[in-house]
Amino acid sequence: MTALLSVSDKSGIVEFAKGLLNLGYEILSTGGTLKVLQENNIQALDVAKYTQSPEMFDGRVKTLHPKIHGGILYRRENAEDRVKAQEFGIRDISLVCVNLYPFKATIERTEDFGEIIENIDIGGPSMVRAAAKNFESVLILTNPADYNEVLMRLQNNQNTLEFRQKMMIKAYEHTAHYDCTIANYMNKRFNDGFGESHFIAGKLVAPTRYGENPHQKGAYYEFKDFYSKTFQTLKGEVSFNNLTDINSAVKIASSFGKRPCVCIIKHANPCGFALKDTLIESYIQALKCDSISAFGGVVAVNGIVDLELAQEINKIFIEVLVAPQITQEALALFETKKKIKLFVCGGDYLEIPKDTQDFKHIEGGFVLQDSDSITENEVKNAKCVSKTQASESQIQDLEIAYKVASFVKSNCVVYVKNSAMVAVGMGMTSRVDAAKAAIKKAQEMGLDLRGCVLASEAFFPFKDSIEEAHKVGVSAIIEPGGSIRDEEVVECANTYGIALYFTGKRHFLH
Incomplete structure (x- = not known):
């Protein structure tokens, strides 16, 4: 039995190789992997000696050889294939352990195109695809996390066809994700991110109980490692709808940097927001905007949730709380609430990946665009087009209202007073209807809008x-x-003594 080991990620490879030797495998290896094995006194045969063909062109060519691919691909049940393999001294390579050059890590680390090109793997994907194609006879591994299970199965004669099929799928996912990353990078570098093809590739984090509705299956995926490393469940099970609402809440709250804001979301739209001196004050003021809609909603707190804040939140039913940290005392209090779900996200403050591109599914395809964002000085550089100018405190409220509005479904309007949202109208077919709906809701909540922005x-x-x-x-x-009709709008603002500012940039959210 022969196993071929050639990995860029060398974690666990020494222990895995020892396990294979104990099972009676002979090991073929290359380059850096071979060096690591030899340094650990593991007997392995250099691929170059086996093929009688040296590595060439600084390692660009080393495994592209019939004795390698023949040993992986020949059909064990085919008599002619067996004869041909024997004729040319081709070993039966029944286990292939390969993972690829770190292309993704390289493009995140450097802009040196020469180095990037050299980190495009050629022989690795070829071996992985060959082994996956011949999964009926060959076991393919691409992830160090699978080493222990593979050894256990080999030790217990559980290297079944079903298992090899599972590993084959993982292998094709591995090479597909790798190729997608390369193609998208090249289009970003040379075609402004919009090439003839665009690929959306994510890694499974976990299934959800169901999708938006119980009759729909669901799961969530990540592009890098944000949800598997930065997002943690403390209590409850995250649902499909929870994730989309958490995304909306954290996007809004994190857009205010380190400031102690609180955002409340219901069905992907904000029903409360405030940015006060303390988190507890921000929560109390955010809740006032629409405490009815906040019931069963998602609360994002841009700071540490302590016992005092937890006691305030515990006064009504909140389905989801997400914060960078929740103290042990607060956690103990929330344990008394069976249905609340608790998540932490970020370090000292809420974080979100901020992808550079955004896409939406349409039947039969998707639309792709650069991600929208409000630039740092967008409000600061807004042009006052009215006779009346805003005060410093009004400018602060305008910034809050404008940022929140950029995350609200169009058509929308957002009203803010004393750093807290006091009314919001969203998703309306008419902008004036959005304004009227927001005002009506504020009146129902007993909120005084006089002086708001x-x-x-x-x-x-x-x-x-x-x-x-x-x-x-x-x-x-x-x-x-x-x-x-801007002139008409400006004239109307001047008639009523309202300060009016134009930013020159639209932020539709459909």
Whole structure:
């Protein structure tokens, strides 16, 4: 029995090789893997000696040889194949352990294109694909996490066809993900990220109980390692819908850096937000915006949840709480609430990967775009187009309202007063209807909008939204501008003494 070992990730390879030797395998190996094995007194045959063909071109060619691929690919049940293998002295390579050059790690570390090119593996994917193709006779491994199980199965005669089929699928996933990463990188480097093909490749983190509804299967995946390393479940089981809501909540809260804000989400839209001096004050003020919708919602806290804050949160039913840290005292208190789910995300503050591209599924395909974001000085550099100018505190409220509005389904408007959201209208077919809906909800909640500011993620097509804002005492407005009726809108703002700012950038969210 012959095993071929050639790995870039050398973790666990020494112990695995020892296990194979104890099972009676002879080992073929190459380059760095061979060196590690020899340094650990593990007997292995150099592939170059076996093939009688030296490594060439600084290692670009070393396993591309009939004695390697023939040993992997020949059909054991085919008499002619067996004769041919014997004729040319081709070993029966029944186990292949290969993982690939670290292309992904290289592009994250350097822009040196020469180094990047040299970290595109050729022989590795060829061996993996060959072994996977011949899975009926060959066991293929691409992940060190599988070494222990493989040794156990070999020791107990459990190297079944079903198991080899499972490993074959893993192998093709490995090479597919590798090729997708290379193709997407090259398109990013040479085609601004939009090539003839675009590939979406993720690693399974875990299945969810179901999808959006119980009759739908579901699971969640990650592009890098954010959810497997940075996102942790402390209590409960995360659902498909929890994940999408957590994503919305953390995106909003983390966009305010290290400031102690709290965001409350219901069905992917914010129903509460505040940025006060303390987290407990932020939570109390955020809840006031719409305590009815907050029931059963998702709360993102941009800081440590201590016992005092936990006691406040515990006063109503919150389905999901996510924060960078939750103290042991707070955890003990939450244990008394059976249905609350607790997650930590980030270090000292909430974090999110901030992908550079965004896509949405459409039937038969998907649409792809650069990810949207509000630049650091977008509000600061907004142009005052009215006679009245906003005060410093109003500018702070405008920044909060504008940032939150960029994460709210269009058409939307967001009202903020004293660093807390006091009304929100979202997902409406008419912007003035969004304004009216927000005002009506605020009135139902008993909130005083006088003196608040207003943000819209897109321009006001008519002055009617300004008129509605004036009725409830809005003092300042921020919007992109760009309507053919901008002059009419500005004139209306001047009539009512409202400070009006244009940013010049729209933030639709559909």
